[in-house]
Amino acid sequence: MxxxxxxxxxxxxxxxxxxxxxxxxxxxxxxxxxxxxxxxxxxxxxxxxxxxxxxxxGCRGQSSHGLLQQENPEYNAKRDELFNYYHPIEYDPHLPIDEKTKLMEEWWRKVHDLLIEGGLTYDAIRNSVSGALIxxxxxxxxxxxxxxxxxxxxxxxxxxxxxxxxxxxxxxxxxxxxxxxxxxxxxxxxxxxxxxxxxxxxxxxxxxxxxxxxxxxxxxxxxxxxxxxxxxxxxxxxxxxxxxxxxxxxxxxxxxxxxxxxxxxxxxxxxxxxxxxxxxxxxxxxxxxxxxxxxxxxxxxxxxxxxxxxxxxxx
The missing domain is CATH 3.40.50.1000 (HAD superfamily/HAD-like)
Known part of the structure; x- marks a missing residue:
C-alpha cells in the first residue's frame, strides 16, 4: 500500500x-x-x-460481543435495536464525554439484562463461537x-x-x-x-x-x-x-x-x-x-x- x-x-x-x-x-x-x-x-x-x-x-470479522446468538431470536433482534441506537452515540465527536459515558453504561446494562431475560445458556455461547466468523x-x-x-x-x-x-x-x-x-x-x-x-x-x-x-x-x-x-x-x-x-x-x-x-x-x-x-x-x-x-x-x-x-x- x-x-x-x-x-x-x-x-x-x-x-x-x-x-x-x-x-x-x-x-x-x-x-x-x-x-x-x-x-x-x-x-x-x-x-x-x-x-x-x-x-x-473476505468478510468483516465478528466481534466477541457481536457473534453471540441467543436461543430466542427475539432477543437477538432487541440487542440489534440497541446497537443501532447507541453505536452512533459512542462515536459522536460532539457529545460531552460525561454524557456519553452515562449512555454507554445504560447501553451495556440493557444488553446484560436482555441476555439474562432471554435465558442465555453457556451452550449458546459455545455454539455461537463455533459458528462465528472470528x-x-x-x-x-x-x-x-x-x-x-x-x-x-x-x-x-x-x-x-x-x-x-x-x-x-x-x-x-x-x-x-x-x-x-x-x-x-x-x-x-x-x-x-x-x-x-x-x-x-x-x-x-x-x-x-x-x-x-x-x-x-x-x-x-x-x-x-x-x-x-x-x-x-x-x-x-x-x-x-x-x-x-x-x-x-x-x-x-x-x-x-x-x-x-x-x-x-x-x-x-x-x-x-x-x-x-x-x-x-x-x-x-x-x-x-x-x-x-x-x-x-x-x-x-x-x-x-x-x-x-x-x-x-x-x-
Missing amino acids: NQAKTMANGSNSYSSNVVIDDPKLLHQKKAAIRLARPSKLQVIADFDNTLTRFWVD AFRDGVAELFEFLEERDIPVLIFSAGLADIIEEVLRQKLHRTFKNVKIVSNRMKFDHNGNLVSFKGKLIHSLNKNEHALDMAASLHEQLGEIDDQMIYSTSLRKRTNVLLLGDHMGDLRMSDGLDYETRISVGFLNHNIENSLDIYRKGYDIVYPDDAPMSGVVKLVSELFSPESDENLKT
Whole structure:
C-alpha cells in the first residue's frame, strides 16, 4: 500500500508494511526494556480487531460481543435495536464525554439484562463461537507461547464478555495460557448452565481503560482467588515496562492506571488507512496497517529477549 511504506531502517524494520515515526526513540525504548529483563515486562492487549483479524475469509470479522446468538431470536433482534441506537452515540465527536459515558453504561446494562431475560445458556455461547466468523491473527498463539515461557503476563482488556473470549481462545487456539488474564465482563451461570447475573464492575467501551491494575485484581477476587489476586497484583506493580497492543487510538489509554517506566505501543490500523495513518503513527510507536499478522510483534519480543540481539541494542 502507498500509505504503508516503511519509515524505519536497519533492525527497526519488521516488515514491508510497518510504520515507525521515531526509530531512534523506539530503539531507546527497546534497549531500556531489554536491560530490565523479562521480569519487568507485562503485555496489555485489546481483543477485538487487535488479537483477532478485521477481515475473515473476505468478510468483516465478528466481534466477541457481536457473534453471540441467543436461543430466542427475539432477543437477538432487541440487542440489534440497541446497537443501532447507541453505536452512533459512542462515536459522536460532539457529545460531552460525561454524557456519553452515562449512555454507554445504560447501553451495556440493557444488553446484560436482555441476555439474562432471554435465558442465555453457556451452550449458546459455545455454539455461537463455533459458528462465528472470528479468527486470531496469524502469530497470536506463537506470541502467547513465547511470553508464557518467560512468565510475562498478558492482560486482555475488553468491553465485551470474558466467557465468550475464553471460549474463542479454546475453540480457535485449542489451548489456554496460564499467563493470560482477561479483564472483561464476566457472567455467572447456575448449575444448569443458565446465565443468572454478571460479576463485579460493569466494563464498557469508555471505562475499560481506567484503573487497569485494580480491574485485574478484582477479576481474581470475583473468582475467589484471593491469594492469587494479591500475588498477581503485587507482581504487576513490579512490572514497570509495558508492551501495549491496540487497534484504536483510545486503546493507548489502557496503560493509564499503571505507573510504568517504559512503554512500547503497537497499533493495528485495519481500515480507513489513508485518513488515519498520520494520527496512528504519531500516537503509536509502531503501526501495522492493512490487518497485518502478529508476526511483527513476535519478532519484536524475540528481539527484546534473545541473546543475539544484545549487540544490536547497544549501538
